[in-house]
């Protein structure tokens with residue numbers, strides 16, 4: 418309770434916040450409609466379930482769970498109880514993401530055939546994280562993939578899955594993954610995933626395929642020199658050109674549309690158009706996802722169209738498969754779907 422009190426006091430803001438001495442106390446409060454869960458990944462399944470069975474709507478940090486089975490059980494529970502549930506994948510709700518999605522949907526860069534995304538930190542793992550911090554700690558479902566690789570996969574799914582009308586969305590048909598496991602903890606410090614998605618060719622003349630590369634690495638950085646000197650973190654490449662995004666994949670702040678120079682039938686051929694989307698350093702940028710929760714609750718929705726449950730579990734499924742191929746499993750108790758209500 419002292420910790421909660423001092424947290425509230427530390428905000429130094431006029432607030433009506435109520436401190437609780439347990440999560441049970443919080444979910445029993447009839448004045449609470451929706452709970453935001455931001456505990457380590459290992460605890461998401463139990464904490465989301467606690468909130469749902471207590472009748473609360475839930476926004477839970479990424480990844481929603483450790484594996485697909487857990488995610489599906491939570492979605493079933495939310496459906497059964499008519500409660501809102503969303504993974505807090507904040508990047509999906511940033512204004513830059515909306516702009517880029519609109520460009521792809523209106524065909525600015527043509528049919529997207531390749532997506533390359535890197536989310537790398539460049540940390541000396543031992544010094545920065547040690548072995549106990551949730552980042553490299555398998556007991557807390559640590560590792561680069563679940564924490565950062567999920568952002569690389571998010572851009573890939575946005576560009577090759579989410580852009581399509583719902584009935585046409587298809588999960589990847591092939592997944593090949595490699596992982597480097599940390600020598601001290603066994604969690605992945607680097608993961609690389611190649612994916613193939615089915616794609617409809619223009620005018621439906623044939624089935625094409627799109628390829629994607631999702632990279633994540635704790636030891637090497639996407640932007641070692643700063644200022645995007647190593648190039649964009651995200652490249653969405655189409656038949657007419659490409660969209661590039663600068664800045665960390667979870668919080669990009671500039672996009673660039675480059676149209677092919679040799680396609681003179683297309684207006685703007687050869688052009689480069691850059692758009693800045695600065696996010697004030699005073700804020701993390703999470704209020705856009707919070708707004709989406711508010712809109713969904715106002716409209717009586719239990720699922721956001723910007724991050725539907727099917728898509729969230731399809732991303733999770735790729736991570737399951739990558740972990741299977743990379744030889745990374747977590748302790749049984751945190752992979753389990755058994756809810757311990759105590």
Ligand SMILES: NC(=O)C1=CN([C@@H]2O[C@H](COP(=O)(O)OP(=O)(O)OC[C@H]3O[C@@H](n4cnc5c(N)ncnc54)[C@H](OP(=O)(O)O)[C@@H]3O)[C@@H](O)[C@H]2O)C=CC1
Pocket residue numbers: 455456457458460478479480505507551557564667
């Ligand atoms: N969207 C984004 O940009 C970010 C998202 N995240 C996500 O947020 C979540 C939390 O990450 P982060 O804040 O770094 O995590 P922390 O390790 O800081 O833990 C957050 C809180 O969880 C509780 N907690 C920590 N360890 C344990 C444990 N072993 N058992 C039970 N409860 C524990 C503590 O709550 P208490 O103090 O009340 O005991 C702690 O304050 C993750 O899912 C992560 O992926 C994290 C950073 C940025």
Ligand SMILES: O=C1OC[C@@H](O)[C@H](O)[C@H]1O
Pocket residue numbers: 564667
């Ligand atoms: O989700 C995240 O995104 C931002 C990172 O700084 C953080 O470590 C990670 O958990």
